[in-house]
Amino acid sequence: MTDTTVPFRAGQEGYAAFRIPAVVATHRGTLLAFCEGRADSAADHGHIDVVLKRSADGGRTWGPLQVAASNGGGLAGNPAPVVLDTGRVLLVHIRAAASATEAAIVRGQVTDADGRRVWVRHSDDDGVTWSAPEEITAQVKRPGWRWYATTPGHALQLSAGRVLVPANHTLPPTGADTGAEAKYNSGHCLLxxxxxxxxxxxxxxxxxDGYVNVNETTAAELPDGRVYLNTRNDSPSPGNRADAHSADGGRTLVKPFRPQAGLTAPVCEGSVLQLRDPDLLLxxxxxxxxxxxxxxVRASADGGTTWRTAFTVDGLPAAYSDLVRVDRRTVGLLYETGDFGAYETISFRRVPVHRLT
Known part of the structure; x- marks a missing residue:
């Protein structure tokens, strides 16, 4: 049996909309559910905060809403949290001016100061309080890149200790291609x-070349130590998903991203999670x-080569999501959904592991 709670509902707690979920479990077993709290509308720009709710009982109930990262009246978004081996929670996120629309950024009409910049802060008390934010843009964003986004969803720490945050960016158009439609999505990661x-x-x-343009990417470490990366693909290649592997902890890819036609999906973000017991990639x-x-929820027993349907939540509208291991018996799914539209709530679903195997 599964059970569902609703930590975030549009139009409540001071925000017009909640989008872009990410969830992690701390060493103490606290679940931290992050998302973007969009103050004035559901638009991707404007006054946006990274907000957080905490659960001490596996997602059955949630505490009060907290602001985990803000940018005054501007944008703080794309939360990419990760729980380290020390117990510290890192929160990598993006800042931008409220007026900086994606179209204007892609066209190069936004200054570097107002465009997408990268920040990080941390918590040593399971998300109750947070350190002062630190900007890391110069370390991870090359000159000339325009749009920039982390994940969405959780980041990860590899077994060797390295922190890996999937991300994406756009390149300036070349030749006669100068409009927003010439948005060359590209992938990278922060290490x-x-x-x-x-x-x-x-x-x-x-x-x-318009075949596979890497966009929103999620990652998992496979039992053999390789990193599996799965991405949203907006180009007309077979299907709307693409994937790749890294054998050196994210420094390089074994091969460039290629279509993953085994995952039937619309153009949308997705999440991956590697279970160790049982050995299953979700x-x-x-x-x-x-x-x-x-x-x-789909499952793979061969490192992402082939997939099968493991669990269907329901037939309702649904969009972005993130997966987390709650405990030995339970996987958690934080996802955008609603009765008549995909952005009415961000809900949390507890899924028994035995339902996935």
Whole structure:
């Protein structure tokens, strides 16, 4: 049996909309559910805060809303949390001016100061309080990159200690292509070998041929130590998902991203999570091929090569999601959904592991 709670509902607690969920479990067993609290509308720009709710009982109940990162009246978004081996929670996120729309950024009409910049802060008390934010843009964003976003969803710390944050960016258009439609989505990741003190760029996947353009990416470490990366693909290649592997902790890709036609999905973000007991790689995302609906968990027993449907939540509208291991018996799914639209709530679903195997 599964059970569902609703930590975030549009139009409540001072925000017009909540979007872009991310969830992690701390060493003490506290669940931290993050998302963007969009103050004035559901738009991707404007006054946006990274907000947080905490659960001490596996997602059955949630505490009061907290602001985990803000930018005054501007944008703080794309939360990418990760729980370190020390117990510290890192929160990598983006800041931008409220007026900086994606179209204007892609066209190069926004200054670097107002554009997408990268920040990090941390908590040593399970998300109750947070350190002062620190900007790391110069370490992880190359000159000339325009749009920039972390994950969405959780980041991860590899077994060797390295922190890996999937991300995406756009390149300036070339030749006669100058409009927002010439948005060359590209993929990269942020890496840290000192638990978030300093950062550098890992792999780059920059493809402007219109076949696979890497967008929102999620990652998991496989039992053999490879990193599996799965991305939203907006280009007309087979299907709307693509994936890749890294054998060196995210520094490079074994091969560039290639279509993953085994995952039926619309153009939308998805999440991956590697279970160790049992050995199973999970993917969450809408299962309808053409619409953001039918939230489904898929499973792979071969490192992402092939997939099967493991659990269908329901047939309602649904969009972005994130997966977390709650305990030995339970996986948690934090996802956007609603009765008539995908952005009415961000709900949390407890899924028994035995339902996935």
């Amino acid at each position: 840290s070998d000192d638990r978030g003190a300093t950062w550098y760029l890992g792999y780059l996947d920059e493809n402007t 993917f969450s995302g809408p299962g309808d091929p053409a619409a953001r609906a039918l939230m489904t």
